[in-house]
Amino acid sequence: MNKFESEIKTGNFVTSECIDCNKIVWPPSDYCDNCFMEVNWRRVSPNGKLIEWSKKNNSIFCIAEFENTIRVIGKLDSKNVIPKPGQLLKFISCSLKDQY
Amino acid sequence: MKKVAVVGYGNTKFTKDELPIESLLLESTKQVFDTTKNLSQDLIDGVIVSTNDNSKYLGAILSELSGIKPKISHTVEHLCSSGSSAVISGFSYIASGLADTVLVTGADKIDNPGQILEWDKSRGEYNHPIYWASMFTKAHKRQFSTTDEELAIVSAKNHKQALDNPNAYSHKPYTISEIMNSKNVTDDLRILDCSYSCSGSSSILLTSEENARKFTDEPIWISGIGQKTNSASFTKNQLTKLSSTIVAANAAYKMAEIIPQEIDTAEIHDAFSVCELMAVEDLGLTEKNTGASYVRNLFNTEDRKINPRGGLIGAGHPLGATGISQIVEITQQLQNKAKKRQISNAKKGLVHNMSAAATSSTVIVLES
Numbered sequence A: 001m002n003k004f005e006s007e008i009k010t011g012n013f014v015t016s017e018c019i020d021c022n023k024i025v026w027p028p029s030d031y032c033d034n035c036f037m038e039v040n041w042r043r044v045s046p047n048g049k050l051i052e053w054s055k056k057n058n059s060i061f062c063i064a065e066f067e068n069t070i071r072v073i074g075k076l077d078s079k080n081v082i083p084k085p086g087q088l089l090k091f092i093s094c095s096l097k098d099q100y
Numbered sequence B: 001m002k003k004v005a006v007v008g009y010g011n012t013k014f015t016k017d018e019l020p021i022e023s024l025l026l027e028s029t030k031q032v033f034d035t036t037k038n039l040s041q042d043l044i045d046g047v048i049v050s051t052n053d054n055s056k057y058l059g060a061i062l063s064e065l066s067g068i069k070p071k072i073s074h075t076v077e078h079l080c081s082s083g084s085s086a087v088i089s090g091f092s093y094i095a096s097g098l099a100d101t102v103l104v105t106g107a108d109k110i111d112n113p114g115q116i117l118e119w120d121k122s123r124g125e126y127n128h129p130i131y132w133a134s135m136f137t138k139a140h141k142r143q144f145s146t147t148d149e150e151l152a153i154v155s156a157k158n159h160k161q162a163l164d165n166p167n168a169y170s171h172k173p174y175t176i177s178e179i180m181n182s183k184n185v186t187d188d189l190r191i192l193d194c195s196y197s198c199s200g201s202s203s204i205l206l207t208s209e210e211n212a213r214k215f216t217d218e219p220i221w222i223s224g225i226g227q228k229t230n231s232a233s234f235t236k237n238q239l240t241k242l243s244s245t246i247v248a249a250n251a252a253y254k255m256a257e258i259i260p261q262e263i264d265t266a267e268i269h270d271a272f273s274v275c276e277l278m279a280v281e282d283l284g285l286t287e288k289n290t291g292a293s294y295v296r297n298l299f300n301t302e303d304r305k306i307n308p309r310g311g312l313i314g315a316g317h318p319l320g321a322t323g324i325s326q327i328v329e330i331t332q333q334l335q336n337k338a339k340k341r342q343i344s345n346a347k348k349g350l351v352h353n354m355s356a357a358a359t360s361s362t363v364i365v366l367e368s
Helices: A003-009 B021-035 B058-066 B082-096 B129-144 B148-162 B176-180 B209-215 B243-256 B273-282 B291-300 B311-315 B319-334
Strands: A014-018 A039-043 A047-056 A059-066 A070-076 A088-090 B004-011 B046-050 B072-076 B101-108 B184-186 B200-208 B220-229 B265-267 B348-355 B360-367
Touching: A003 A014, A003 A039, A047 A070, A047 B129, A047 B184, A059 B129, B004 B021, B004 B082, B004 B209, B004 B319, B021 B058, B021 B101, B021 B200, B046 B058, B046 B082, B046 B319, B058 B072, B072 B082, B082 B101, B082 B200, B082 B220, B082 B319, B082 B348, B082 B360, B101 B319, B129 B184, B129 B273, B148 B176, B148 B273, B148 B291, B148 B311, B200 B209, B200 B319, B220 B243, B220 B319, B243 B273, B243 B348, B243 B360, B265 B319, B273 B291, B319 B348, B319 B360
Parallel strands: B046 B072, B046 B101, B265 B348
Antiparallel strands: A014 A039, A047 A059, A047 A088, A059 A070, B004 B200, B004 B220, B101 B200, B220 B360, B348 B360
């Protein structure tokens, strides 16, 4: 299990970030994809925006963007309001299914 | 750079059967030997296998099963575009002079592991292709006011065209209404707007210009190749255009010294209905935002120009075989041997094969 997965497993949504050029390295990696320096791991800001969404079996899934860079697909709790791309959203929780 | 021709081919029926990958690979390879004149094992100096199967050393295994002792043998894996990527490897060996004649065989089993990219953690638990396809479809509907009917026309057309493809997985026609009312996979995706993973195998024989007419009177030339990889993770993608396809297509047209309007027929990567609407635009076969009306017109006039064998939706999608099967179809079209599927007077054809929601694309131009 890598650092990203171990953090996700404990509920921390983290990203890798270059220690030298400060670039957010996403999807997570052990080295910067710009300068190949090492990365730090830090929590992602919970404030994001909605890029797109759809629905399966009454459960909404969406692409959310955080820090203008980090895009993930996740479950959206829209509180019975029809979602709109561009709207603000907040990260609530994450987990990792046990594969190991 | 040497010219490279397609001079032989083989294609199994695409099925739900759970056959060993080695048997599948051998089946379409046997057809190449059965149907190509003057071909003997000692004339093949490259054997390339394309597959997503987890079995190892398949290039060497297929060589041994076929009695070939090639200089070069290996496997190529690139998810859904493994087949076209393997063909480009074979092309490159011949063009560079490293090999003279290369067999390229692709196969996958119905339960192949190539549908899920485990590495892409940005997809979270939504790692099946239906989720990116739903995002593409929703975004396309939003930006271009695309309707469920326009999406269903793609599927109706390709299922109909597959009726005349004896190797197709599907031999059942569907009405637009049946497709629109088929099971919801998600709110934006019907089951009949999806291609099916299945078992199947396809092969082509490539050779250099000096050898081509030894094997066939009708060599089909690979005149243009373009490839582009933007990423592996889906979430970096733009949702309403296939940007890797645009780059790959422009490179292929430039190499072939043609413009898109010269293409007589094309096999394009309709993994889901929305992909065909996007691809016909991004390959330059029609203007942006006219994909739906372009495909509707093809359907209404029974013009088979796009996906004459039925595409992935009609023919099925055995991942490692798909790109090669597309090339087999265009080769048959340009040789005027496509029987009921034949496009009149086809001289230039195109293959579009992509992977993982168009994070990468391959475009190949073929000419008679």
